[in-house]
Amino acid sequence: DIQMTQSPSSLSASIGDRVTIFCQASQDIGSYLTWFQQKPGKAPKLLIFLASNLETGVPSRFSGSGSGTDFTFTISSLQPEDIATYYCQHYDTLPWTFGQGTKVEIK
Amino acid sequence: QITLKESGPTLVKPTQTLTLTCTFSGFSLNSNGVGVGWIRQPPGKALEWLAVIYWDDDKYFSPSLKTRLTITKDTSKDQVVLTLTNMDPVDTATYYCAHSAPAGGLFDYWGQGALVTVSS
Numbered sequence: 001d002i003q004m005t006q007s008p009s010s011l012s013a014s015i016g017d018r019v020t021i022f023c024q025a026s027q028d029i030g031s032y033l034t035w036f037q038q039k040p041g042k043a044p045k046l047l048i049f050l051a052s053n054l055e056t057g058v059p060s061r062f063s064g065s066g067s068g069t070d071f072t073f074t075i076s077s078l079q080p081e082d083i084a085t086y087y088c089q090h091y092d093t094l095p096w097t098f099g100q101g102t103k104v105e106i107k
Numbered sequence: 108q109i110t111l112k113e114s115g116p117t118l119v120k121p122t123q124t125l126t127l128t129c130t131f132s133g134f135s136l137n138s139n140g141v142g143v144g145w146i147r148q149p150p151g152k153a154l155e156w157l158a159v160i161y162w163d164d165d166k167y168f169s170p171s172l173k174t175r176l177t178i179t180k181d182t183s184k185d186q187v188v189l190t191l192t193n194m195d196p197v198d199t200a201t202y203y204c205a206h207s208a209p210a211g212g213l214f215d216y217w218g219q220g221a222l223v224t225v226s227s
Contacts (some may be wrong), residue, residue, distance in 0.1 A: 001170070034213060036154075043203055043217040044154065055215070087154055091212025095169050098154040 002026050004088055006099035012107040019075040021102045023088035028068050032092040035064055035073045039084045109133035111204050111218035118224050125191040129204030136162050136182050140209025143187040147200040196225045
């Protein structure tokens with residue numbers, strides 16, 4: 001199985017800050033990576049697919065980059081409604097796996 | 108508008124079989140490339156992919172749970188059913204079904220989730 005390692009596991013930032021989350025795959029997954037946002041008690045919401053493509057309706061302050069094994073997710077200016085846990089997931093070869101999540105809090 | 112909703116028991120006993128139904132609308136499981144997958148999340152923990160079934164009845168399972176999982180579809184009812192045998196307290200989780208885009212493994216629409224607790 002391909003292991004997805006996210007860092008950090010949690011972070012605290014101020015409103016307006018730039019926030020960056022990293023996701024590393026244990027082997028080359030090309031660009032087959034998604035990023036999800038999950039708020040407490042809610043289902044995950046797809047934000048980014050194919051590593052850097054913004055899902056329709058998702059604010060442009062969210063972005064993703066990377067390919068191969070190293071990926072980055074960025075919130076350019078943190079907003080109060082962005083408080084959530086963020087997960088990466090690869091969809092290269094089966095089985096598809098998720099990172100352990102990054103909890104984003106307000107400082 | 109694509110929607111999915113999970114239904115099933117909220118409490119099962121150890122060794123019992125869990126049966127969950129995903130009822131969806133806004134798409135057809137007869138459409139080329141479309142699939143419905145199941146993902147679970149134990150309380151406070153990360154997401155885990157379980158299984159997926161495609162329009163052509165191809166099915167794939169998590170290797171760690173393959174011997175315990177079954178997935179079927181009923182296109183006349185727009186439903187997908189997941190069964191997990193020999194339930195254990197570690198299977199306590201919120202179970203989600205999700206629409207899989209033709210890319211395979213790209214889960215773009217999710218149900219609200221169903222919390223299943225395993226306890227005697």
